[in-house]
Amino acid sequence: MAEEEGIDDNLQNQGDEHNPFENKKVDENIVPLSGLYENWFLDYASYVILERAVPALFDGLKPVQRRILHSMKEMEDGRYNKVANIIGNTMKYHPHGDASIGDALVQLGQKELLIDCQGNWGNTLTGDGAAAPRYIEARLSKFALHVAFNPKTTNWLASYDGRNKEPEQLPMKFPLLLAQGAEGIAVGMACNFCHTTLLNLSINP
Numbered sequence: 723m724a725e726e727e728g729i730d731d732n733l734q735n736q737g738d739e740h741n742p743f744e745n746k747k748v749d750e751n752i753v754p755l756s757g758l759y760e761n762w763f764l765d766y767a768s769y770v771i772l773e774r775a776v777p778a779l780f781d782g783l784k785p786v787q788r789r790i791l792h793s794m795k796e797m798e799d800g801r802y803n804k805v806a807n808i809i810g811n812t813m814k815y816h817p818h819g820d821a822s823i824g825d826a827l828v829q830l831g832q833k834e835l836l837i838d839c840q841g842n843w844g845n846t847l848t849g850d851g852a853a854a855p856r857y858i859e860a861r862l863s864k865f866a867l868h869v870a871f872n873p874k875t876t877n878w879l880a881s882y883d884g885r886n887k888e889p890e891q892l893p894m895k896f897p898l899l900l901a902q903g904a905e906g907i908a909v910g911m912a913c914n915f916c917h918t919t920l921l922n923l924s925i926n927p
Contacts, residue, residue: 767909774818775906776913781870781892782899784906786826789815791836792889794862795871802840802859809855817882827860828852833902833917836866869896897923 777784783791793812797803809823816823831839832846841858844851852858870892877890903917 771908771911775908776911777899777904777906777915778891779899781894782897782902782904783892783894784826784904786816786818786822787830788892789888790823790827790830791862791866791870791892794837794860795867798862798867800861802838802861805855805858805860808860814886815881815888824855831860835902836863836870836898837861838863870894870898 773785775784777787781788790808790812793815794803794808797808797811805824805827808827809820812823812827813820827837828843831837831843831852838861839858840860842853843858844853872893875893878887879890880886881888899915900918900923901920904913904915906913
């Protein structure tokens with residue numbers, strides 16, 4: 723009994739001791755865990771919407787498409803380039819891997835508007851896929867060279883690693899978004915623009 727009373731006395735004395743955190747002020751800069759998840763998710767959603775899935779209204783291009791065209795303009799010498807080489811050069815600007823660049827490049831080529839293709843690029847009507855990047859070739863079309871580029875009216879940004887410059891928007895002199903359409907799935911939203919023909923664009927400017 724005496725031992726139990728001694729233990730109870732010790733516990734009571736410990737409870738009576740001053741709590742060092744009792745009068746400590748709460749730091750308003752500390753964000754609870756739930757708040758971190760909320761903020762991080764909003765940042766991630768905004769990034770996916772603006773940087774991956776939805777085209778810009780100014781030039782009708784998603785970032786990966788804009789980087790592909792800019793990379794092809796760098797390599798432009800009038801001759802065809804292997805798609806594998808275009809993908810490798812575009813990776814200086816697009817940090818999301820070669821597969822995403824290759825798929826976006828094939829989709830642009832299949833629209834037969836901005837890219838002049840050579841080789842087996844697949845068929846959207848039959849569902850046939852394009853040949854491997856090492857077999858097919860591409861270059862910018864004369865139409866793209868005429869309407870999509872003007873370094874004097876282009877705002878430039880640093881690339882993801884700061885080693886290169888990439889265009890914020892291309893100075894498109896043509897309603898590209900209406901002509902080639904766009905599809906994309908983001909976080910909390912999606913886009914699907916149906917394309918129209920050049921004839922309709924010329925009749926209804």
